[in-house]
Amino acid sequence: MNITEKILARASGKTSVSPDDVVFVNVDKVMVHDVSGPGVMAVFEKLRKKGMIIDKIWDPERVWVAEDHFVPAADKISAQNIVSLTNFTKQFGIKKHFKYGMGQYGICHTLSHEEAMVLPGEVYVGGDSHTNTTGALGAFAAGLGHTDVAYVLLNGKIWFKVPETLFFKINGKLPDHVMAKDLILKIIGDIGTDGAAYKTMQFGGTGVSEMSVESRLTLTNMTTEAGAKSGIVEPDQKLRDYLAARGVTKYDEVHEDSDAQYEKIYEYEGSEMEPIVAKPFSPENTVVARDLSSVELDKAYIGSCTGAKLEDLQAAAKILKGKTVKIRTEILPAAMSIFRKAMDQGLLKIFMDAGVVVGPPTCGACCGAHMGVLAKDEICISTTNRNFPGRMGHVESQTYLASPLVAAASAVTGKITDPRDLK
Amino acid sequence: MEPFKKIKSIATPLDKVNVDTDQIVPKQFLKLIQRTGFGQYLFYDWRYEKGTPRKDFVLNDPAYANSKILLARDNFGCGSSREHAVWALDDYGFRVVISTSFADIFYNNCFKNGVLPIRVSDDILQKLFSIKSEIEVDLETQSIKADGIQVSFHIEPHWKKILLEGLDDIAVTLLHESEIVRYEKSHKT
Numbered sequence: 037m038n039i040t041e042k043i044l045a046r047a048s049g050k051t052s053v054s055p056d057d058v059v060f061v062n063v064d065k066v067m068v069h070d071v072s073g074p075g076v077m078a079v080f081e082k083l084r085k086k087g088m089i090i091d092k093i094w095d096p097e098r099v100w101v102a103e104d105h106f107v108p109a110a111d112k113i114s115a116q117n118i119v120s121l122t123n124f125t126k127q128f129g130i131k132k133h134f135k136y137g138m139g140q141y142g143i144c145h146t147l148s149h150e151e152a153m154v155l156p157g158e159v160y161v162g163g164d165s166h167t168n169t170t171g172a173l174g175a176f177a178a179g180l181g182h183t184d185v186a187y188v189l190l191n192g193k194i195w196f197k198v199p200e201t202l203f204f205k206i207n208g209k210l211p212d213h214v215m216a217k218d219l220i221l222k223i224i225g226d227i228g229t230d231g232a233a234y235k236t237m238q239f240g241g242t243g244v245s246e247m248s249v250e251s252r253l254t255l256t257n258m259t260t261e262a263g264a265k266s267g268i269v270e271p272d273q274k275l276r277d278y279l280a281a282r283g284v285t286k287y288d289e290v291h292e293d294s295d296a297q298y299e300k301i302y303e304y305e306g307s308e309m310e311p312i313v314a315k316p317f318s319p320e321n322t323v324v325a326r327d328l329s330s331v332e333l334d335k336a337y338i339g340s341c342t343g344a345k346l347e348d349l350q351a352a353a354k355i356l357k358g359k360t361v362k363i364r365t366e367i368l369p370a371a372m373s374i375f376r377k378a379m380d381q382g383l384l385k386i387f388m389d390a391g392v393v394v395g396p397p398t399c400g401a402c403c404g405a406h407m408g409v410l411a412k413d414e415i416c417i418s419t420t421n422r423n424f425p426g427r428m429g430h431v432e433s434q435t436y437l438a439s440p441l442v443a444a445a446s447a448v449t450g451k452i453t454d455p456r457d458l459k
Numbered sequence: 460m461e462p463f464k465k466i467k468s469i470a471t472p473l474d475k476v477n478v479d480t481d482q483i484v485p486k487q488f489l490k491l492i493q494r495t496g497f498g499q500y501l502f503y504d505w506r507y508e509k510g511t512p513r514k515d516f517v518l519n520d521p522a523y524a525n526s527k528i529l530l531a532r533d534n535f536g537c538g539s540s541r542e543h544a545v546w547a548l549d550d551y552g553f554r555v556v557i558s559t560s561f562a563d564i565f566y567n568n569c570f571k572n573g574v575l576p577i578r579v580s581d582d583i584l585q586k587l588f589s590i591k592s593e594i595e596v597d598l599e600t601q602s603i604k605a606d607g608i609q610v611s612f613h614i615e616p617h618w619k620k621i622l623l624e625g626l627d628d629i630a631v632t633l634l635h636e637s638e639i640v641r642y643e644k645s646h647k648t
Binding site: 071082113163167183263264265422426431 | 477479481482485486487489490493494504505533534537538539540541542543545560562563564565567568571572627
């Protein structure tokens with residue numbers, strides 16, 4: 037069995053499973069945030085109206101809560117939303133609620149790894165489509181709708197159809213001017229936004245073992261944009277070191293068998309990769325960054341669970357050091373722990389010296405909610421994950437998706453810029 | 460949920476690919492904790508301009524006012540996992556969405572809310588887009604009938620049972636998980 041099949045077999049108490057089998061699995065961790073939390077509350081309300089008594093959930097210790105989409109509250113209804121979420125966690129005795137303005141908080145998918153909320157070999161589900169991100173920690177991680185999350189909160193179980201696995205084998209290290217973001221955009225451009233529908237995307241090969249855990253998280257994060265059920269990377273020493281640095285050393289890793297099967301294997305040569313940009317209005321709309329050097333921009337955005345981890349900020353700082361931005365530029369670290377490290381490493385000074393606004397962790401403008409959304413006809417280069425119409429603001433604004441290196445280089449020139457071409 | 464048997468209706472043609480859930484229900488309407496009333500926000504940014512219905516958007520065409528079937532293009536329901544997207548379609552009156560492909564989470568969310576998503580080939584979808592008369596969707600026989608067309612569609616057996624009987628997925632799975640696994644196994648193609 038491959039790693040995904042083995043995790044699902046173990047979690048369902050079976051010795052073996054195959055693609056298309058329906059399995060009921062025991063869930064290890066569940067996450068809700070300030071969009072799915074209220075969604076789950078609405079489902080609970082519906083069930084109560086039908087006469088169901090809901091006064092407790094399955095296991096409050098295995099549930100954690102993030103505030104990310106609508107913090108800081110931009111209006112009264114957002115503020116009320118957070119109050120509702122807080123009442124929900126109090127009512128059901130959920131202790132792990134990362135609250136805005138109270139120490140560590142941030143984007144749910146970033147907290148999942150920064151706080152080691154999910155461990156290798158676990159089954160993790162969340163009320164958000166980018167839950168796939170956490171598969172880079174060697175876990176089965178998948179997003180669910182509100183009814184499914186409500187079901188898991190009540191029962192601790194969920195059924196899955198065992199997905200087929202597409203294996204992406206990356207041979208050799210990526211060049212210095214190329215990031216994991218470029219690679220995943222390239223892959224999505226090749227297979228399309230439904231190229232991995234209902235499937236798992238597994239990443240391996242020497243290119244992936246050479247990569248940091250944060251880079252791997254960028255790959256699994258955007259498996260969602262290829263329609264994947266989940267994304268996964270097999271655990272290795274780098275992952276163990278990453279988790280040990282967060283105080284976690286005990287977990288039950290799952291490794292694939294020597295005869296593991298995949299539906300298909302795709303191979304990429306790391307050294308041949310180039311900076312890639314996805315044009316509006318789809319993540320599959322990819323071209324090499326150099327082909328877009330005439331595109332003039334209004335804004336650069338470095339944020340989100342995809343593109344505001346520590347190494348993303350370090351990459352941006354490498355470009356912005358000693359430079360001044362030519363367009364409106366915002367950098368929003370994805371969690372407070374990353375914000376602090378950026379401060380300790382002097383990155384914030386580099387950003388501010390360059391004229392950039394540095395803001396608090398939030399999904400903010402990535403999902404077009406608040407904190408710097410786009411006006412009609414504005415054009416943005418962004419380290420985020422989606423560029424559908426209206427994603428970051430007005431339905432007639434445009435978003436180009438890129439790596440932090442490309443976004444920072446473009447901020448300096450005001451046009452889409454390959455970092456190699458920055459003088 | 461209302462049992463789903465047969466739906467006969469004019470189909471609303473939404474001729475766009477990669478329609479993501481943010482277009483189905485824009486994020487500004489997610490901060491509500493009730494489950495009902497989302498129909499008024501369905502495709503809001505396409506449907507309205509400064510609060511006034513846009514004449515060029517298909518939902519505002521009176522010909523489709525009572526439509527229960529939505530025709531969509533590839534990868535419908537991609538993007539955010541928000542279940543509000545299905546709540547809005549259902550609340551507006553759509554009980555069937557026909558496309559060549561759907562995003563995974565959206566597809567699953569449909570069944571939990573009494574909406575039937577149907578995958579068809581490119582050819583069939585193209586034909587359905589060109590038909591102006593009513594289309595009949597029969598879940599029992601898993602067939603679509605329209606002017607000059609009769610095709611069958613696939614649906615996982617337990618989803619069919621849930622829709623036909625109007626069962627609530629959460630209630631069903633609470634009681635009958637082993638049954639679902641058996642049911643799927645016995646009907647595996």
